[in-house]
Amino acid sequence: MTQQGVRWSADQVLSLAPDASSRKAGSKLGAAGPWSEAGSCGEGTVWGLCKGSGSKPYQTVVDIADASGPAYKCSCPSRKFPCKHALGLLLLWAGGDGAVPQGQPPEWAEQWMEGRRKRAEDKRTAGAAGSSSGSADPEATRRRAERRAERITAGATELEQRLADLLRGGLAGAEQTGYGQWEETAARMVDAQASGLAARVRELGAIPSSGPGWPVRLLEECALLHLLDRGWLHREGLPDALAATVRSRIGLPASADGTPVRDRWLVLAQFDTADSRLTTRRAWLYGAETDRTVLLLSYGAAGRAPELALPVGLTLDAEVSAYPGAGQPRVALGEQFTQPVPVPTRPPGMTTAQATARYGEALRDDPWLDSVPVTLDRVVPTPDGDSWQLADADGDTALPLTPAARARPGLWKLVSLSGGAPVKVFGECGHQGFTPLTAWPEGAGEAVPLC
Incomplete structure (x- = not known):
């Protein structure tokens, strides 16, 4: 919430929704009808009671002042975060029509806030103790790293033989052998502690059933996988930055050890991807002073949204630290000096030709890069x-839109926003085309999330 006079837009609230059904259900609860005893306070807390199907209303409270994004608590049984009641409460507050007056939080909301403050303090204390103690046994850590490197090398060598067998027998055989052999190979890469290789092998196994033109796509992916294998096996001869990129692509963990950079970071986009094991949240930020676009990644268990939530269009004054690797945009969020606030800032744009050239330049540093973040200026869908x-x-x-972008409802939102007129669009530009994530109308207007 930041200062009480600063309100979010409805689009910024709905960008927090974990899925389309929650967005629709939350929108229906954004009116005063089902709510009672709603209120807010200067500390950044919004609360209210929402009438449900039972005899007791649901107790809903949201902490908007947390610099890492809103936190939610609701007595409803939903496992989605935020639930439809939290979204409805935020929409009610964002309306700014007096339906959520300032006041003193009720006891149940205050207890939750006190618990959050205590957990945050305990986490800070534990973090300080951990950083001061350091590694208990550096020699043991070194030996573990060496053993893991040996396992990865064995896995990469085996994978090279598997690729050689595939090409020797011909790509047509891949369609007949089916997915089972690739899944077995992926499992062996997991055993070798090379999760990055395992993920690429699984993608490889799915290509023969992906429709017309699959042999070309299979050959391209085999070439990239071979390049990654060779990069690992000859990593000692690579430049430091490229070697760090190879380690990252292989699946080795890394720490954000870059020098902290402070800026006013504009949240360009936020969206989730999920599989059976993990929900990954990607948030793109633009630094107005450094003219950098960086990526924040956060994770949640399958079916659960990650805790970090940054609505599109907000700006936070914070430090970020880069992860190692040539041209890698990923950063870790460090100290945050203010609460996120809405601002009219827009990132500078470029032409579609400049966007494709930027992707080509980025491939020199990271040949396995699927896309780069770019903002297109004055384009028409x-x-x-x-x-x-x-x-x-x-x-x-x-620039053609990617197949994934063409299947999303955000395409029609973009077409509607444009109405045939130029718009500014932020998204990801790669070898499959452009995926729009956020758009701004020509002239004045708030950011419109498209994902």
Whole structure:
């Protein structure tokens, strides 16, 4: 909430929704009808009672002042975070029509806030104790790292033989052998503690059933996997930055040991991807003073949203530290000096031709890079046969949208926002095309999340 006079927009609130159904259900609860005893205080807490199907209303409280993003508590049985009641309460507060007056929090909300403050203090104390103690046995740590490197080397050598067998027998055989052999190979890479290799092997196994043109895609992915294998096996001869990238792509953990950089970071986009084991949240930030676009990753268990939540369009004054690797955008969020606040800042844009050139330049540092973050200026979404593209309003070049982007509801939101006029669009540009994540209308207007 930051200062009481600063309100979020409805789009910023709904960008926190874990899925489309929660977004729809929360929107229905954004009116005063089901709410009673709603209030807020200057410490950044919003609370209220929401009438449900039972005899007792649901107790809902949100801490908006947390610099790492809102935190939620609701007595409803939903396992989604935020639940529809928390979204509805925030929409009610964001309306700014007096439905959520300032006041003193009730006891149940105050108890939750006190518990959060205590846990945060305990975490800080434990972190300080851990950093001061350091590694108990550096020699044991070194030996463990060496043993893991030996296992990865054995796995990479075995994978090279598997790729050689595939090419020797011909790509057509991959369609007949099925997915089982690739899953077995992926499991062996997991045993070798090379999670990055395992993930790429699984993707490889799914290509023969991915539709027309699969042999070309399979050959491309085999080449990239071979390049990663060779990079690991000859890592001692690589430049330090590229060697760090190879270690990261292989799946070795790394620490954000870069020099902390303070800036006013604009939240460009936030979205989740999930599999059967993990929910990954990606948040892109733009630093107005450093002119850098960086990536924050946070994780939650399967079916649970990560704790870090940064609504699009907010800016936070904070430090970030980079992870090692050539051209890697990932950072860790460090000290935060203020609460996130809405601002009218927009990132500078570029043409579609400049965006593709930037992706090409990034591949020199990281050949396994799927995409780079870019902001396109003055583009118009236009049909392209059965597909869509973003065409430069002042030029004759265009970028096709990725298949994933064409299947998302955000495409129609973008088309509606444009109405045939130029818009500014932030997204990810890669070998499959462009995935729009956030858009701004020409002239004045708030950021509109598209994911």
